[in-house]
Amino acid sequence: MPCMFAYAAAGSRVQFFAVTSRDGAVEATPVSDCLHIDTPLGRIKVVHHTLKVLQAVAAYAPSAPHLPIALGQVSTALTLNGSFLSSVTVFPDFIRKRVNLSQLQGGVLDHRALVAMYRAIGHVRCLNLVRLRGDGGVSLQDDGTTVLHLEPLGLPLGLTGGPAVESEGSLRDAVRGVLTALVVLHEAGYVHRDVRWPNVIRLPAVAAAAAAAASSSSDVYVLIDLEHAAPADCPLDCRRPPYRLPTWPGSRILDPATGRFTCESDLCLVAEALIAHLPFTLSDSGQHLREQLATRKLPTARAALEHAWLQLAAASP
Template identity: 30%
Template sequence: MARFENIAELATFLGKLDADYAEYAPALWQKGIKTLRQLANFSEPHYLACAVPEGHLDDIKARADTTGHPQIVAVDKTARKVAQLAQLVSGPPPSFDQLEAYLFRHPDVKLPVSDAKYYSLIAANEALMSKIEPASASGAEALAEVVTAALRMQYEPVEDEISLAGFVDMLLWHIWRCIDMYDQGPKLGMRRKRNCAEDSAAVKGKRPDFFLLSSTALLFKGEDKTSEAELEKAMEELSNKLKQWGAAVQGKVEYLLCYACAGSQFQMCAMRLGTPGAFRFHRPLSLVTVEDRLQIVLIAVQSYWIMKAQAEQLPVVLLPIGRTEITTFSKVQIFDSFVQKRITFSNEAWPHSRCQLMDNIYAASKDCPFLIHAQQPPHASQNGKEYIVDLEPVGQPVLSKHFDQRPQSSGELKKSIRCILHALKVLHQAGYAHTDLQWENIILQHAEQWVLIDLEFACVVNTVPFTPVGHTRKMRPELYTQPWSTSCDFMLVGDLMEACHVQNLGDQGTKLKHCMQAGRCSTAASVLEHPWFI
């Protein structure tokens, strides 16, 4: 009786039946499928519970009854080949400055292709012998199958992006899926999505044509166009779509791998954290020539190990994309490129008159990189019952019940406080005060950009702050019963410094903190000139 020793062997067997069947292996393995007989006798309800469609389960059951086990012999050799590739990478991913050399370096381990394809390729170009080997030399049949398919395909001009996506998937996604299946280390947990902006009507910012997720974090994205003449347009859209990403979402990930494909032209590139636009690597590669397709496959192999290393740098708590967070005051839903805040109108908690004030406040903040922006002016819902505003950038609050990214050193604290002061400078000059400065209302985009959010409690300077009925002001509650001056905001900034418990502030940092907490600072410009910032 043929027996599967691990998930990889089961996946290989299923993949030999049909490439799409391999993805059912984890669920079937979890249900106790270890032998061909169990596959053949597994009941239909159990198959359906493993998300195997009726058409597929009938085929699997029938062929498991009659198919022998020789395909599984190659599994361990495929796993060994993947292990050889994995040995080339250790530690953190390459830095951005090292990235191009890493992606395009000559391979130290050859990729397997079917014997017939290997001999036809080297007959046409002997130089390929240094990059590929016949599958019989390594026995890595599963990897050879996807590499061979990528090299065998013939590119033809296409009229729609879906057809082009099929070519790109063979060069990238199929390679990654195979490596991830046979990798004996921790799994990357990849999910691919294509052209799926329509799956959420609320998502106004169109997603890239291709994006790869680990857990819920974006690690790779791509943009497809059908004509070679549209490569620049693909690059532009690549830079604009999902451009809001930062440390709060991506942790310590320094860059995002990506591609722009226009017709037969494939441009590998990357987006660097805190730097607008996509950086191009090398020349555009051609889907027409087998040499360039092989180079793309080699890039895919290298990219897999980069993304796996980057997955270790992601924050422990990821943003709950699509989920609505409900508080006593508002409902907040996080989408790919914006956050939607909704507040129910009421005379006590949120009067209609606040709408015009918030319109003015968001208009004043729109050009400041350290203040949350409204994509459009705040407005009432269609039924007139809710205040709605769509906000960017997207980020994780520095402090929450799951997350604490408060500054840990004097240098980091100095950068964050400088950003907050620049935000207050803009608000104060427009005649408004924030009134709710706490680490829960600050998001971290990258080391040089801390963004002040939650402007809904802002007020006109020297007026009594608005506090909804039923809401409790936790920070210095005595301040909220009297007109709010700019110095009150700085008192809260001093409290922010205090809350970090940084031990090495130095004399100047300590003096500044005490000065602000005592209410002796009145303008952001003067505070920014303090010696601590020099």
């Protein structure tokens, strides 16, 4: 919602406000006179304004973001033999994720190693990468499940079966965000291994500005779901199960000689899972970046961010 409605009451006086947030600052604008509920006319006006608020909320409802998991609701995934695998619960300002790492298909990190990774990336404040909430944020339960409290909370992409991004400008913002996250992850010594749209969330510009305590004129895209990550120098041959993830678009993303998943493999996933199946015709420059990433011509995520296509202003068409 572009604003939140509120009222203030003192004694027999009531006033309605629209509360807006811009550039991290919250502002309350009066949307009614100061009404006096000790008079019949004042009480009628209070009812009138209440109905007006309801009318505004009802008019906004069709364009409100659709959230796949309601606040407080738990979405649980089970393993093939029916035991607990993972769950996600949405809280007002964070996500609680429970995961049984020992059951995670293709997972490499155990609890200790996962905690070490979150700590390693936590030293860098990167808006585009999921992070633990606060200093705690991670614990190991008696039943062996890892519980993570993660932020930021964003909007999942491609919810209603539609495309994850609808314009080249949005794709550019998303790819820039994911590559920025990969710079942090790779430079901390880890690979993500599961770059795809369900693991990217969008922070609308207003929320992004509040999170950064700065102005943001465009949406911010955040790479989430680090539970399939691995050390970048992990020697495992990922050409075969269990280390080959079913979501990978073939084995060509792996190092052709060793079958290892490398930092370049993450960049291949950016090309093959994100800059693919688009609902619009991609410009020559965008296609050039895609080809460079897919054929390992760009050695690092940092080098990829220098590409001309990503230098265009945010939200350019």
